Amino acid sequence: MAEANYPDDLLYHDQHDWARLEGDDHAVFGITWYAQDSLGEVVFYDPPEVGATVDKDSSYAEVESVKAVSDVIAPMSGEVIEVNDALTDTPEKINEDPYGGGWLIKVKLAQPSEAEALHDAAEYRKLLEND
């Protein structure tokens, strides 16, 4: 994905992570276009275990690019119910399709109301402009 893109159906965390709410208490997490662009070519994704607990604002996984290893911050709290195993062999999907094939984990949310503290796409874009 060569051009900056922040879909309107996602919620954004200011550490450049996104959450897509599914139903009342599930969500998919990933990193934003800005995050993958800053990292450069991603070469490795170290996911959490299924069943692990993720805490809002804390690191739950690591993404390694040719430049650095970065912690991935959870936008919301919950329990990991699925990880994107396809990224083991094709971590570059995080660059190519950060909101689709590059998703990182699926979570059963502990507190769906945490969504209220996240930004919508317009707010997140503004945040990036002020950076």
Added chain:
Amino acid sequence: MSRYTSATPADRAEMLATIGVDSVADLFEQVPEPLRLNRPLALEQGLGEAEVYERLAALAERNSDAEEQVCFLGAGMYDHYVPAIVDAITQRSEFLTPYTPYQPEISQGGLQAMFEFQTMMSELTALPVSTAGLYEGPSSVASAGYLAIGATGRRRFVVSRGLHPHSRETLTTYSQGYDAEIAEVGLEDGATDATALAAAVDDDTAAVFLQSPNFLGAVEDVEALGAAAKEHGALLIVAVDAMTLGVLRPPGECGADVALGEGQPLGNRLDFGGPSFGFFCGTEELMRKMPGRIAGETDDVDGRRGFVLALQTREQHIRREKATHNICTAQALNALAATVHLAWLGREGFRELGELLVRRTAYARERLAALDGIEPLHGAPVVREFAVRLDAPVDRVLERCAERGIAAGYPLGRDYSEYEDGLLIAITERRSREQVDALAEALGAAVAAECGDFPIHNSGKSPQTKPQPPQTQEIG
């Protein structure tokens, strides 16, 4: 005031005036009176340069080294022959003088040397990934412990008592920081007790640590012992003596996840105990958790072969608290010495050297076991080191041998209370058959002399239980 810095009384007066105090003593007003020494340190008067030289030369004279004595000492460091080409290459200023390369890719020669080293170690251990080297053997073992915790999420180590005592000590020290627990498994006829090991490994075990040949020289059945680790999902970490890999099955073919060790025997002299280097090889799965630098081969923009530092994201200057290792020192020069030594030996030469060590060591083992008052400590197969029991106090026997210019071996009682009567003897290609005969004569005479003085020693041992000396066996 100072004999070594050039502050003159005038300089001092000027500095004190600038600060605004009257004397040096006033500077220390803030230090409570009872804590002040208030007198000069009790040091001897200084000596002139020539006198210092004489004094130090006299002290140095009291050292003895492996060139002076006939050396049968081993216990982790070995007196192998280091060919002149090792010095010719390692003393080139391009290799000898640089500090750690902060812009490594500008030093293509240095990176290529690392890459060649890694390739050799990877082939010797039969494991796909090798690092460019670590500080020395024991810290490599401890680093493997950290890797195992990261890879398994468990914090318990099962460690063979045959692992070098320094490695066990270092692992124990690091384990306090890792918050890891260590279970030690004893030896049975020189080798790791397989039943005890299998019983000690559980589902909380992060790694099983073995050494082959172990500290007593015994070749371990790594594959059989490692089965317990596999069964419980623990890593199998094997410390190996690279010099024996010309004749022994490589650890990678015995199920080892990590093979590492002390590199000194390859291309590095004893040098009073160091510096040396450690090597560290592992499976591809563990690549991102391995400690230290890794040189990689690549093509530049014009398609020419070039070398880079790969996977640097694991390293402390990028990851800080999440680094896989926090000792900068790769000992690249020492590892280069190993690379040159191995290249000099070549594939065939390396194997032949291993076979020679096996033959000569077997000869020495049989020759000594035939003497009165000396018996093998174990019957396990060995490559270039073996252990015996003496019917006389080991230290007294060693003193007698030293008087004849022979360093007869390493007293096992220093590290193993159960082997107070044990002596560890190493045979390298530098030890001729004649020297082995001289050792037998000196040791036999010393034991006979000391036996007479201490007839009660080892009185519990009956002649019926004396193990038979192992038969000579050609390998390869």
